Amino acid sequence: MSRLTWVQPPDLLAHELVASADDGKPVQDVRDRWTRAGGRAEAPRAGLGQPGDPTLRALAVELLDELDARPVPPEVADREPDDLAAIEASLPGPPEVVTVDAALDPALPDRLLGAWTGRAVGCLLGKPVEKIPREGIREILQSQGRWPLRDWFTAEGLAPEIADRWPWNRRSAPTSLAENIAGVPEDDDLNFPMLALGLVEQKGRGFATDDVADAWLAGLPGGRVFTAERVAYRNLLLGEDPPRTATRHNPFREWIGAQIRADLYGWVHPGDPAAAARAAWTDARLSHVRNGVYGAMLVAAACARAVTGGTVHDALQAGLSVVPPRSRYAEAVRLGVELGRSGLAIEEALDELYAEHGHRHWVHVLNNAALAAYALTVGDGDLERSICTAVTGGWDTDSVGATVGSVCGAVAGAAALPSRWVAPLGNRVASSLPGFDGIGLDALADRTLALARGGAR
Template sequence: MAGWVGLQDLLKDEVRQRKYEACNVDGFLARIEATGENQIELMKIYEDLCSLIAHSPNEDEPNELEQIRMLRPIGPRKIEREMSSEQWLDKFNGAWLGRAIGCALGKPLEWSNFMGGSHGRAGWENVHLWFKGADAWPINGYTPGKSSAQEEYGIELAHYGKESTREHISYMQTDDDIRYTVLGLIMLERNGHNWDSWDIGKLWHELLSYNQVCTAETQSYLNFAQVTHHYGEVKRPVDWSQKKHWVRTYLNPYREFIGAQIRADGFAYGAAGQPELAADFAWRDASFSHVRNGIYGEMFVAAMIAAAFVESDPHKIVEIGLSEIPRNCRLAQDIHKAVEIAQGTNDQLTLVKRVWDAFSHYDPVHTNNNAALVAASLVFAQGDFTKAIATSVLGGWDTDCNGATVGSIMGASLGAKQIPEHWIKPLNDTLYSAVIGFHPIAISECARRSYEVFIKLKQ
């Protein structure tokens, strides 16, 4: 199981996922409740869930790269732009800084009050109340550690995000959104173009502990061990392409959650200006643990990041991201709707309310609603770094993930020199990733190494 919940709860999540996949799940929740904690009977129900056939199979949502590319819109694939080494390096510094800034802003808010809402209020309403209660509205700095909203409205911050609050922040504290960026850099440094999803599993088992992964990543981490570990030695199965699907789906109802989407950045930096290559790298990574829209989320974000290094128009960046995923998939449909919402208002609170109302039927950590918020924030902000990251965090759901993704895109587009100093200075150019060799490390050193990978891959 995924390590965070028992089998009964896992099956309830599987029912929801199968419903997303257009299966008829009538009666399954009642069966699960009636079974209680009987593991044998629960596994029989799981087998029945796995055997369900979608009533309206979506042929526009394949898992394999060649099929995905057959269904994507026309796109630039590669964008040439001449820049000096200094200009490129500023872009890479901006991307790493932007990711750290957005992640740190959202990390204290990655808590149920703000992700799913509470006391009859939407998550974005609680974010608004927190900053307002701290006399820090509108958002123009890191999350205050104290707010009158705590006592007045019964909301509180994530206990593990204290080091990222306004009163305490002095570096980028460890976070999965940062660890995966580091792992992407490591993979490209070691292997260049020559790696696939099996190498992702091997790298995770080498550098990540079990408690550093969650949801889809936890289950694929466990499943990978079962098919590759033999008496302490990791061996690639000759039939890995077949076993991979079991690794990413078995007891994994989170296979379309946001986990893959937050892993795009390290790969996309190495493919700066090449959205097709960035999406290729993202597909290899995401297909280890996710399917369909879970894969498309990482491909969409990777293509946007790669484009942002050479493109300044946020709407064009989003369109380039969409050009690397199936044009009619659920994610693409949701992104188009989010962009339409963003173009229809000039008010930040109205925007996040409309996005929340449109996509809150998804789990707070599903790919689609969070990607929609990311796209809406970029289009709404029109190139304003603070407005972009603030909107993405204000919207609730997976606050640190969305802040990090939007910050990464905006940083790559603007460059470090155009990011307001009051966001940069508190980090003291320091990152703690809880990955050997990157704990601590200068953020500027990570940027330099990503730039060197980019140069190597272009040759």
């Protein structure tokens, strides 16, 4: 029988032991009880979805409740607050506003199209190798004489033994390898910005977290969400309200999911990183806490700055200006920026990132945020160099590629993006969201522009 992954209590507990330890909670007593009963304490790489022995399952639920009830130590809560007012109070000053007249700025339409297009390109580039580690990506490319990465992935010329050792993402390869691309296939990295677009069109820029929950339940199939989003979706179905949806049996609460949802909130608040970050916080708290929420806030703020011009470095600084400066998230982003400026060869810099964050799950927000910051900094606005660096870095390849592509595309504008990356998209995005399947990137940009100008479709 097929089981829904990422929600089975034994798997969740293994991940929760890691998450609670990261939070500074005591976990050894729970780990001992679990392993003595025959449970596996090693966190699975993916959501296995096997319920296992009923007795172990019941114990896992009990232990998850126990870990949920343990408070985060005050020193962690102080430097990494959850409450929006506390987050804003932790900042050294108000984020800089870049005054933009969205109705008159002649470059804004092209930058918004560039943002949507860059996001789609980066996502599509990373899709075939999602879940393949960095060393596997390099071996695939070297075996084909295509290292370093400078083009779409392809199965042509790949030796069978390497293909067996590093299999493509089965869901993605049929539509995301060079020989198969015919438009942009469905992906959560694109579904979520489209969902946010529809949300703001319907509810306005002052939407509430409950509105986000309603939008999920009305238009987002449960099988199209993963990790923290899938747990939050389950919690909604169980009758939980936000922000409890983000914390009940949710060990993925500081993973990357909220960070991939936030671009639209920046695009509709051009030049205003604080407003973009507040909208992203409102969305993110449905499924995430602390560093998971900061990822959404930083990306929204960076996107708000990117569509006003300037550089990718300006966008990153705008993003950093809205997150608690003593948080682990800010530290991770600063590390990525420092390595991008260091002059180290890319592989040496990636080694440094892995030395600091290589122990984390490939979907965690901290390692992926550091990688995104590094790729943007070292790429210096060049779309190809930036997304290729992001993807060859491993971890969550399609999500980091999408975020990096979004910022680069917004700064450059659509007209400046290389046609060899844009043409295969065919100006068509597939989606299971009602009303969005087959939509053009130009239509998405037009609808976003209407919101940025204070109106609706």
